[in-house]
Amino acid sequence: MSTMLARRSLARAVAQPAAALGAAPANARNMATLREIELRLKSVRNIEKITKSMKMIASTKLAKAQRAMDAGKKYGIANNEVFNHVPSDKPTPNKLFIVISSDKGLCGGIHSSVSKATRRALANVEDSPLANANANDAKVDPSSSVMVIGDKSKAQLQRQLGGNIQMTFNQIGRDIPTFTDAATVADLIVSSGVKYDSVVLIYNKFVSAISYEAAAMEIKGEAALKESDSFKVYENEDDATQDLAEFSLANAIYAALVEGHACEQSARRNAMDNASKNATDMIGTLQMQYNRGRQAAITNELVDIITGASAL
Template sequence: MFRLAVPQAARAVRSSRNYATLREIENRLKSIKNIEKITNTMKIVASTRLSKAQRAMASSRVFNETDKEFLKNTEPEATEAQEAATPAEKTLLIVVSSDKGLCGSIHSQLTKTTKKRVAELNGEVDIVTIGDKVKSQILRVFADKVKLAFNGVGKEEPNFTEVALIADEIAKLGHYNNVEIIYNKFITGVSFEPSKFSVYAGEAIANSPGINKYELENEEITSDVSQFLLANNLLSAMAEGYASEVSARRNAMDNASKNAGDMINNYSILYNRTRQAVITNELVDIITGASSLE
């Protein structure tokens, strides 16, 4: 009796382990299926928003092309601060991002570009961040240089009213001869690249050779034109960045759904094999028990 009890106990322990493993695989399979549903839903939502984002981007590019035509006609000259930072003059870097994640490396690439630009300017910069994601990354290395931060952006496509309010707050920081906007430029549905706009100061516009083509003799008027150019460039940067982010999120969720599908197939195979092993072990136990009674 003692010799028979040991194999029976071992089989009971082995059977309980198989059931525990089977239950674990089943729970993991359910969780992966739920994740796949979420990523598929987020992919569909991003695909729907992408068309609206591209329309907003196309509209902003119209304003940007008008700005380029104005600057081409006036031909403002770059000041010394625009060519290289000096101890007396600081460059204002406006980094445009958003508050949302789950969109690949779109925020980290902006941070890398900002770090590179700060190094090129010998650290003589002040930074304004638009979006919590890039703010949290920049604060880790340039906490003393961040002068202003905006959040609550990136939920919808940007509009000029929102951008004008941001530009007004930036203007309160004071005068900068050189203002650069760093953003993600939308290339295609699967690619983007960090780029920048340079915004001319009011003095550069007032002293430009072609300013006589326009009736802009008052310094206050040229200053207003500079602020309007800043708002237009911000609108283009935010619209380009929003389209890039939505496209990157759609691609990220598509890849996540495909990976979840592969994991579901692998775990389904593992579940079936484990289930067959459990059934086989139970049949062996039944047959062994029946044989011992004969």
């Protein structure tokens, strides 16, 4: 008898609707969704405030970086004039590649630009430093040495070029690069003991406020200067030749640093501007979803109230 009663009770429980068993109301999922949308709206609004602030800061720094770049370019122009007037027939098969980047992110593809250019350059050492080649499929010359300025490019190049990297630098040019920073880097490169015939600087060239491109600058070493017929006319001593080679390297590094810094600030401003626009669009979409969900929840509650009143 008790077994039959238990079976009947179980059958009645199964036949009853889910709401009678203590399940959540029909609009519970809708309320949870509204809560999630509200939290996401708050998060996106906070992100929008941050990106707008970073855009304003980058815009302010870009003006200073452009002034420093215009002054620093004069060093690079003078440096090129020296090497254009002292051509050398001595081949420079042993090249040292210096990648100029920075330690900070949130600036678009500024770091991957020089990283890809470095892979192409190492795959075509005997040709132009930035010859067209597939950076992923190209074979890297194991004898080439690489030095990296900036932690971001170092992390990108470490996997494929870990055996070629001889030295890395960070905390260089945190604000606006100075000639002292460039001279310090040049002194460490010269005293590192790495043998090279020429130095190839790979950096970002400032095209306009909204664009940049990877570029390469080659600086002849001390041996190439000694072999130049135009340079031999002056009958300089070895110490003078060594000092000129180191000073020319510091000049070129300084010109590349200030130009790369201007590209970084420009790219960060553009990236934060795009992020702010995307956040604004996302806020509009989420606000519409929230309003529709809230309206549906209110409509359901009104239907329940009207239905209950009619039943009474």
